Amino acid sequence: MADVMVLQGIRQRYGGGDSPLVEVLHGIDLKLPEGGFSALIGPSGSGKSTLLNIIGLLESPTEGQLWLAGEQASGQNDRVRTALRNRYxxxxxxFHHLLPAFSAEENVLMPVLAGVGRxxxxxxxxxxxxxxxxGLAEHxxxxxxxxxxxxQQRVAIVRALINRPRLVLADEPTGNLDSQTANEVFALLRELxxxxxxxxxxxxxxxxxxxSCDQQFYLQDGRLLPPAQADERQ
Known part of the structure; x- marks a missing residue:
């Protein structure tokens, strides 16, 4: 099976100058298979948000290589990263981040408008x-x-799918929902x-x-644990 995303030796440091240099991610190697359904878990402060921002091309790593859909994504300028992000x-x-002045359908179409302008x-x-x-045809x-x-979360899910992305990144997509709705949303993600x-x-x-995901990646103190150790943490 091909990989939609490959990370190799990803390190992320912050600070420098008058501030102490802090390394948040320590040599992350990660492969996400095409068509896979994976989970990233770990305690608060483990580096999950930083890693997700790098995978989402929202920030560049200090070191390491990243490929998205076979294209080199690390070391690119903002324009190229934005184009890759919109494409894939x-x-x-x-939190849904829906625009309150627009309808559900208009919110769904925002990525299309941002990408091609029409x-x-x-x-x-x-x-x-x-x-x-x-289930929102009437809404x-x-x-x-x-x-x-x-x-609203279903609208946000549809918005994420409108451009037929190769990879969908879901950051705590059920964390703000009651248990029944969370189960329904998770089941919908698996079905889609x-x-x-x-x-x-x-x-x-x-x-x-x-x-319930096909594979789990456990992040602790900026490092991905081997599967055996990750199993012990769950």
Missing amino acids: LGFIFQ ISAADRERARTLLARV AHKRPVQLSGGQ NREEGMSFLIVTHDPRLAQ
Whole structure:
């Protein structure tokens, strides 16, 4: 199976000058398989957010190499990283970050507008099809304030999928939901993973959800633990 994302020797340091130099990530090697459904877990302060920002091309590592869909992503300028991010990545966050002045459908289409500057009839059709797929066909023209928390998260999921990304990064996507809604959202992510063929990386504090993923990566003190040690921590 091919890998959609490969990280090799990733290190991240902050500080310098008048501030002490602190290394947050210590030589991370990671491969995410095409079409896989993976979990990234670890305690607060372990470096999960930093690693996710690097995988999402939101910041560059101090050292190491990164390939996304076979393309060199490390060492690139902001313009190239933005183009790779728009082409290959989708993002789902714990907090929905929906724009309150726009409808569900309009929020879903924002990545298309940001990427190509216009929205086609085919884009609108895909947005409506996906909204229907997650049970929101009748809510497409409602604004976020008119939707429940679970419905808003479904809108955010559809927004992440609108551009058919190769890899979806989900940062605590169920962390702000009640247990029943969280289970429904997680089940939806798995279903979309199978049906759309996209790869997912789920950052979660919930070991039960992590165990439901195809593979788990455990981060502690900026290092990925070997599988045997990771199993002991869960």
